[in-house]
Amino acid sequence: MLSVSLTVNGRPVTATVEPRTQLCELLREDLNLTGTHVGCEQGVCGACTVVVDGKPQRSCISYAGDSDGCSVITIEGFDDDALMEQLRDAFSRHHALQCGFCTPGMLVTARDIILRLGETGAARIREELSGNLCRCTGYVGIVEAIEEVSKGKVARAPQTVVAAIEGTVAVRPVDAPMKPAVPPNRPAAPTASAGVGARKGWSSIEQRLAVGFPPEIVWNRLSDIRQVSFCLPGAEITELQDDRVRGRMNVSLGPIKVALNGDGNVLLDAENRIGRLSGRGQDAGSGSSAEGEVEWRVLPGEASGSLILVNLSWRLSGRLAQFNRAGIVQDVIQRLASIFVTNLESSLKGEAIDETSIKPLGIWSLMLGVIRIRVARWRGRNA
Amino acid sequence: MKPASLEYVRPRSMEEALAVLSDETANAKIFAGGQSLGPMLNLRLTRPAKLVDIRHIPELKAVRADARLCSIGATFTHAELEDGAIEDFTRGLLPYVARGIAYRAVRNRGTVGGSLAHADPAADWVSTMAAIDATIVIRGQAGERRVPAQQFLAGAFTTELGDTELLTAVELPRFSAAARWGYYKVCRKTGEFAKAIGLAIQDPKIGLFRILAGSPEGRPALLTRSAETLATRGAEHAARDAREEIEEVLPNLAPAHRQQLIAAVQRSLGQILLVEAA
Amino acid sequence: MLEVAFLRSPVAHAIIRERRKPTGFESSVVFNEDMEGVSPITTRSSIPGYKVSDYPALAADRVRFVGEIVAMCLAANRAAAEDLCELVEIEYDELDPIVTCAAGRSPGVKPLHEEWADNLFLRTSLDQGIDDVIANAPxxxxxxxxxxxxxxxxxxxxxxxxxxxxxxxxxxxQTSTQVPHLIRIGLAECLGIPQAIIRVAAPDVGGGFGYKCMLMPEEVAVAWLAYTRKGAFRWIEDRREHLTAGANARQHEYKIKAYADNRGRFLGLDAEVAIDCGAYSVWPFSACLEAAQAGGNLPGPYDLQAYRCSTFSVATNKPPFAPYRGVARPGVCFAIELTIDAIAKAVGREAWEVRLENLVAASAMPYTNITKKFYDSGDYPASLLQVKQMIGFERIRSEPRRDAKGRYLGVGFATYTEQSAHGTKVFAQWGLPLVPGFDQAHVKLTPDGALEVKAGIHTIGQGLETTLAQIAHEQTRVPLKDIRVTLGDTANTPFSTGAYASRGIVMTGGAVSVAAEIVAGRIKSIAAHLLQVRAEDVSFRDGGIFAGEASVSYEDVGRAWYMRPDQLPDAVDRGGLEATGAYKPQVDTGVFSYASHAAYVAVDAETGLVEILDYAICEDCGTMVNPMIVDGQTIGGAAQGVGTALFEESPYDDNGQPLASTLIDYLLPGPTELPRFRITHMETPSPFSAHGLKGVGEGGAIAPAGALVNAINDALTPLNAAVREIPATPERILAAIAAAKPTLGNVA
Structure with a gap:
């Protein structure tokens, strides 16, 4: 629990709450200021907009801790505000509200628009209002009300400019990045969206790798499942028995860290030189699950070398799957595939896998330690 | 939805912040405004054990400048840039970009450094900083290092920044009076993530000619050949080259998306032409 | 009070193999088997061939959509309840999901509900004779x-x-609902307890649009908790829950063959409509209301003599379909309006001309259309000509087809007619468990001379507090400031089925009018006695009751009845100063509002973006009680229609995972995406309703998709491209252009 002190509508308030408490929860549940409405908790709809330290902000994506010491004004705090009174009156006259749910946030934003910009035309008002959603009115009355109240108002003086400290800025040339650039995309088959390929509901990416060893040798190396798994960033096999594996797959996407725990199968078809490692796991935290598969085929290549076709396919369900930016997942898998192929190449050449090559995919430090040890062991065995 | 349990810490100095971050097992996450992190916290997609609020560290809100470069602290908000709260070193580019980010209430709190570190490829600063050849300043316990913005981003949501490090500032070239820029976003909605970003900069005095194509799905692409054309033959020719170069460097994009990207880049170059004509 | 969080299925279709509660939390986690004696939500229908689906509040042995409730978790606050959700272990055996209408209709598909013979909630066919037309239409x-x-x-x-x-x-x-009285009935049925021990109240409701006109599983589950545990419990839907588990509206597919003569005169329409109904039937409107509305309304405002239509209400692994503002008509209007434009293109005429010739003429009113809808009144062609004028059609046509930025310009029209306040006969025909009859309202003059109006309908932002007060004022002349309207509480309002089907102003407005008229008569007779004149000699004026220059106040009348009965005549009406009135229109098949919309757009053929340059509406909802509210309803509806046309979409992947779980994925039109709608009104009172009123709540949402996509396609005419799918996203527009111009595709 966290004790926080803030000023709400001019009154000092102290509360002991969990640090995860949203500011809007603190206002509504602890202080009973229910004029602040919670519409999305995603920072988009604007219903929860309140004034924090003089500026409108979302109260659904700020929290008790970071609000400590702030001054907050909610819609209830504007009862005696002259400008707000004009706005309330204009909103009524222009039929600027129907269900009224968005109205507290609208009014807080409207007041800020007028204070900041003074007399303002409809187009700019619409732009400034775009962070407040209304589902009832079509905004016509809202825009008219604000435009009317803004008539004759003068913009507040702009804030003072932070002076630059004079002095040499760059004292030395830039450094090389610690993390090597992501391996370039190899000539890849177009990323297959769902439905393309063998199985419905799966997406897949294919990569090719030409190596200078004959197929038998390459196949032999790639028949060792543990070794293959070392090349796949974030993969960790904890048990391997016959064709059954148990393990973990760690992937992170910025602040999103997923640890998929589960089990899977191994298939090694020596005759056709096809290997397949498939698994299914759950991430308890995000209530998501994933199925994934790496398949490698070793084919005869040019000049007695080999061509390795690597196919990564996946299927997601639960919270992690429920976004409309499939391209990002593909970007991650694409990078995963590139690194996998690069590591495969290194390992076939008997080179060490660059442990940092795994890092761009965000396997956090704990995992890195594990991998480092495993890579070392593997190299030892192969030496 | 409400966040999973977490702790909140508020370091008052860089040293304090780095000390908190140095514990690799702590699963700490820097909170620089929370406008991207907040929704992910609420959806429990991210579950840090500790939020490290860096908004109260004075050094992160400093501006430094010399004749060639200027440096902006990481915790300046988008709204502060929009309002001209710091001297404009880029002939209006930064305030213009800032005003197009999300919504005012979000800009009042979201920070430049936070946005860069979050590294959503659809975000405006990611593309802008790469395009103007900015340098990202990173501090860790071992000291400071500086990485070109274009190399800072490895891919969607993935950056050069380590878990124990802090993005402290961005260094920008100081544009000359001869600088011209164009910035064009393809968005279905005001404040929405861009589907495509085109950025063109031409500053012959400081020798800066850059063209960038930003896509929401991965690292933005610098169009180096078109930029050379911009330097040698001007924006009109560069616009022609850009189409080809985008097709070359981003071969796997869906056709509609590539077309939007081409339009965005060509229109950013068109803005340069307009300014020149005026 | 304890807070509830629901654990919802992460998969679209599965058998629940096992479920385990975390140790120590056995009573804080509720599974289906804990809710002994609770019946599933079951919607029956008398339509032959309709199949019943049992929709349990908490999933029993199977889940059928992502977001279906699997467990209910209780804790001191929401965050803690969500923590608890994470500890519950559910094991699913996944089954193949049905994610599209095509899959759901394919031969041999395993029905979503095991006991069904096929995978359709309902299949209907209507054939009004079309063979001749098929054989002969040019x-x-x-x-x-x-x-x-x-x-x-x-x-x-x-x-x-x-x-x-x-x-x-x-x-x-206390629930956020449009239909408090229905919720009481539904809860009593599911919980198996008498209605008398349930009170349902809905204080302020922050918008409904149809989402809150059905009994929700969450209502059953939380009410059950309060009833069995004799405590207080709360659940608040969050946006993620709404966007995923609430994706329940609008998804239709049409196959249309239209027949016309060489001038574009409509000869016949042959259509197949499939509705992606989701997994269960909602109560009370069922999974089939949408199809009934679609099949019945597809001919729209047009004079059509031959019509054949089949509808398929397909069960899919998605949230159960519910009636959203306009119910099916935004879809059918889009379909018929695109058809009209396609006919116009085929015969080489302007779309408005073809539209005009096909609209039912004012002289034909009242008109019974091919699906037996009784169009009571109006002048449809006049509304079209009006918006054509407003949008500046002639000017647009005289100007270049591209603007200074190179964007393609286009203008499009749509006209619709909307059945509103449809009553007993219509709902009985649809076979629904709910058939609305008379709506009732109670009006009472208080001892201090104010007026109380109580009605069982509910207000969800549509301004009924204002308009009902206006109607009561019209009858009694009690000053508006002294009229108080109370709605939406089963404990103190007369029964109404609630707010849906654009029925409020007609039905409850009518009831208030009847009740207020009775009370007005009694006020007059008491006032007359106090003034010692005959009742017919008094009149309401200036906030009082007058006989010549002599007057008494409403307070005098109220005081006389309640506190000074010694002043009353012996023959005073025993009903006193309160009355309950009931109303339904003479013709209860509904009164038909209508409108024409015109849109002027610019389409950027490089980015696929559309800008609405101008938008004009000419509407007729009969007598307008409050023009400001009519404008508000119309514009608000049209804004949602723009969402349908250009922005809003809940896509699903092949696994049945919803892909729009945040407002970043699901785009709602904001202030910069919406035009400044311009409206004019025509006012044709219905001959069949009190005061000539017609409903206006839904209409605005019906036409925008038709008008906007017609405008987009008009703009794309030089490129020979046409969009056939909504929302008309940049991707769809670019795809349409690429399909029409293969060279563009090659470039890409």
Whole structure:
């Protein structure tokens, strides 16, 4: 629990709450200021907009801790505000509200628009209002009300400019990045969206790798499942028995860290030189699950070398799957595939896998330690 | 939805912040405004054990400048840039970009450094900083290092920044009076993530000619050949080259998306032409 | 009070193999088997061939959509309840999901509900004779069209607080609903308890649009908690829940063959409509209302003599379909309006001309159309000509087809007619468990001369507090400031089925008018006695009751009845100063509002973006009680229609995972995406309703998709491209252009 002190509508308030408490929860549940409405908790709809330290902000994506010491004004705090009174009156006259749910946030934003910009035309008002959603009115009355109240108002003086400290800025040339650039995309088959390929509901990416060893040798190396798994960033096999594996797959996407725990199968078809490692796991935290598969085929290549076709396919369900930016997942898998192929190449050449090559995919430090040890062991065995 | 349990810490100095971050097992996450992190916290997609609020560290809100470069602290908000709260070193580019980010209430709190570190490829600063050849300043316990913005981003949501490090500032070239820029976003909605970003900069005095194509799905692409054309033959020719170069460097994009990207880049170059004509 | 969080299925279709509660939390986690004696939500229908689906509040052995409730978790606050959700272990054996209408209709598909013979809630066919037309029509136009799945997205989601009132021995349910009286009936049925011990009240409701006109599983579950545990419990829907588990509207597919003569005169329409109904039937409107509305309304405002239509209500692994503002008509209007434009293109005429010639003429009113809808009144062609004028059609046509930025310009029209306040006969025909009859309202003059109006309908932002007061004022002349309207509480309002089907002003407005008229008569007779004149000699004026220059106040009348009965005549009406009035229109098949919309757009052929340059509406909802509210309803509806046309979509992947779980994925039109709608009104009173009123709540949402996509396609004419799917996203527009111009595709 966290004790926080803030000023709400001019009154000092102290509360002991969990640090995860949203500011809007603190206002509504602890202080009973229910004029602040919670519409999305995603920072988009604007219903929860309140004034924090003089500026409108979302109260659904700020929290008790970071609000400590702030001054907050909610819609209830504007009862005696002259400008707000004009706005309330204009909103009524222009039929600027129907269900009224968005109205507290609208009014807080409207007041800020007028204070900041003074007399303002409809187009700019619409732009400034775009962070407040209304589902009832079509905004016509809202825009008219604000435009009317803004008539004759003068913009507040702009804030003072932070002076630059004079002095040499760059004292030395830039450094090389610690993390090597992501391996370039190899000539890849177009990323297959769902439905393309063998199985419905799966997406897949294919990569090719030409190596200078004959197929038998390459196949032999790639028949060792543990070794293959070392090349796949974030993969960790904890048990391997016959064709059954148990393990973990760690992937992170910025602040999103997923640890998929589960089990899977191994298939090694020596005759056709096809290997397949498939698994299914759950991430308890995000209530998501994933199925994934790496398949490698070793084919005869040019000049007695080999061509390795690597196919990564996946299927997601639960919270992690429920976004409309499939391209990002593909970007991650694409990078995963590139690194996998690069590591495969290194390992076939008997080179060490660059442990940092795994890092761009965000396997956090704990995992890195594990991998480092495993890579070392593997190299030892192969030496 | 409400966040999973977490702790909140508020370091008052860089040293304090780095000390908190140095514990690799702590699963700490820097909170620089929370406008991207907040929704992910609420959806429990991210579950840090500790939020490290860096908004109260004075050094992160400093501006430094010399004749060639200027440096902006990481915790300046988008709204502060929009309002001209710091001297404009880029002939209006930064305030213009800032005003197009999300919504005012979000800009009042979201920070430049936070946005860069979050590294959503659809975000405006990611593309802008790469395009103007900015340098990202990173501090860790071992000291400071500086990485070109274009190399800072490895891919969607993935950056050069380590878990124990802090993005402290961005260094920008100081544009000359001869600088011209164009910035064009393809968005279905005001404040929405861009589907495509085109950025063109031409500053012959400081020798800066850059063209960038930003896509929401991965690292933005610098169009180096078109930029050379911009330097040698001007924006009109560069616009022609850009189409080809985008097709070359981003071969796997869906056709509609590539077309939007081409339009965005060509229109950013068109803005340069307009300014020149005026 | 304890807070509830629901654990919802992460997969679209599965058998629940096992479920385990975390140790120590056995009573804080509720599974289906814990809710002994609770019946599933079951919607029966008398339509032959309709199949019943049992929709349990908490999933029993199977889940059929992502978001279906699997467990209910209780804790001191929401965050803690969500923590608890994470500890519950559910094991699923996944089954193949049915994610599209095509899959759901394919031969041999395993029905979503095991006991069904096929996978359709219902299949209907209507054939009004079309063979002759097929054989002889000179012009045939074929179209395949589709509309995306949507959420309704009231800004306030669903939510309820339920508690046991120990003193009254009553279960009190405060819920965000449009239909409090229906919720009481539904809860009593599911919980198996008498209606008398349930009170349902809905205080302020933050928007509804149809989302809150059905009994929700969450309402059953939380009410059950309060009833069995005799405590207080709360659940508030969050946006993620709404966007995923609430994606329940609008998704249609059309196959249309239209027949016309060489001038574009409509000869016949042959259509197949499939509705992506989701997994269960909602109560009370069922999974089939949408298809009934679609099949019945597809001919629209047009004079059509031959019509054949089959509808397929397909069960899919998605949230159960519900009636969203306009119910099916935004889809059918989009379909018929695109058809009209396609016919116009085929015969080489302007679309407005063809539209005009096909609209039912004013002289034909009242008109019974081919699906036996009784169009009571109006001048449809006049509304079209009006918007054509407003949008500046002639000017637009005289100007270049591209603007200074190179964007393509286009203008499009749509005209619709909307059945509103449809009553007993219509609902009985649809076979629904709910058939609305008379609506009732109670009006009472208080001892201090104010007026109380109570009605069982509810207000969800449509301004009924204002308009009902206006109607009561019209009859009694009690000053508006002294009239208080109370709605939406089963404990103190007369019964109404509630707010849906654009029925409020007609039905409850009519009831208030009847009740207020009775009370007005009694006020007059008491006033006359006090003034010592005959009742017919008094009149309401200037906030009082006058006989010549002599007057008494409403307070005098109120005081006389309640406190000074010694002043009353012996023959005073025993009903006193209060009355309950009931109303339904003489013709209860509904009164038909209508409108024409015109849109002027610019289409950027490089980015696929559309800008609405101008938007004009000419509407007729009969007598307008309050023009400001009519404008508000119309514009608000049209804004949602723009969402349907250009932005809103809940896509699903092949696994049945919803892909829009945030407002970043699901785009709602904001202030910069919406035009400044311009409206003019025509006012043709209905001959069949009190005061000539017609409903206006839904209409605005019906036409925009038709008008906007017609405008987009008009703009794309030089490129020979046409969009057939909504929302008309940049991707769809670019794809349409690429399909029409293969060279563009090659470039890409």
């Amino acid at each position: 012009v045939v136009v074929e179209l395949e069209l589709s509309t995306a799945r949507q959420v309704m997205h009231p800004m306030e989601g669903k939510g309820l607080v339920a508690w046991w009132d120990h003193r009254a021995g009553q279960l009190v349910v």
